[in-house]
Amino acid sequence: MEETYRRTPLFLADRFFRMTIAILIFITWCNAPLLAVDPSNDKARACRDNLKMMRDAVEKYMKNERSDLPTWSKFDDMYTMFLTNKYLPQKPVLPTSDCRYFFVMKSHDVYDWYCDLHGVLTGDERVTFRYHEFQFTGLINSKYLEISKYREHAENLRRWIRYSPTLVENIKFNYTQNPTTTLIFVLLGLGFVIFVLKNVFGP
Numbered sequence: 778m779e780e781t782y783r784r785t786p787l788f789l790a791d792r793f794f795r796m797t798i799a800i801l802i803f804i805t806w807c808n809a810p811l812l813a814v815d816p817s818n819d820k821a822r823a824c825r826d827n828l829k830m831m832r833d834a835v836e837k838y839m840k841n842e843r844s845d846l847p848t849w850s851k852f853d854d855m856y857t858m859f860l861t862n863k864y865l866p867q868k869p870v871l872p873t874s875d876c877r878y879f880f881v882m883k884s885h886d887v888y889d890w891y892c893d894l895h896g897v898l899t900g901d902e903r904v905t906f907r908y909h910e911f912q913f914t915g916l917i918n919s920k921y922l923e924i925s926k927y928r929e930h931a932e933n934l935r936r937w938i939r940y941s942p943t944l945v946e947n948i949k950f951n952y953t954q955n956p957t958t959t960l961i962f963v964l965l966g967l968g969f970v971i972f973v974l975k976n977v978f979g980p
């Protein structure tokens with residue numbers, strides 16, 4: 778009787794259930810102090826800080842120099858031709874591999890920095906999308922849309938809405954939002970897969 782029970786899926790399910798509870802308690806306990814950290818926010822904030830730092834540099838440049846700035850320019854060109862380390866002592870560290878910076882300018886007082894992933898600092902259109910295991914909101918400012926290069930990049934920013942994360946990226950993202958629920962779902966999912974496999978391929 779004992780032997781029959783040991784081989785049945787019921788026994789496996791029971792053992793799996795106890796293991797799940799133990800792992801959940803362990804992981805929740807281990808991660809308890811980390812729950813407040815949201816990596817998406819951290820990265821978005823780091824990017825915004827870069828944009829602010831570069832805007833301050835341009836502001837200083839405008840006060841001191843007389844030469845005009847282009848309406849659209851890559852970060853590297855802006856740095857070599859205008860800002861240099863005189864106005865920007867530290868080059869920005871990119872928070873993601875898709876963060877790329879451009880300068881956009883409509884008039885002497887209306888300008889901003891643009892990130893390929895996070896958009897501009899102030900905008901009137903919000904584009905919220907998933908980026909790997911993160912979620913970002915990029916800002917588009919319609920003031921600059923008359924500049925064709927900016928329009929092109931704003932169009933690319935809107936395309937990120939179509940990005941569909943992989944299963945692992947989704948699990949990672951949901952884990953940062955709600956660790957316990959995600960773990961329960963992942964473990965229940967695994968349990969279901971094991972249960973099905975055992976029943977289909979088992980003896």
Ligand SMILES: [Zn+2]
Nearest residue numbers: 824876892895
């Ligand atoms: Zn960025």
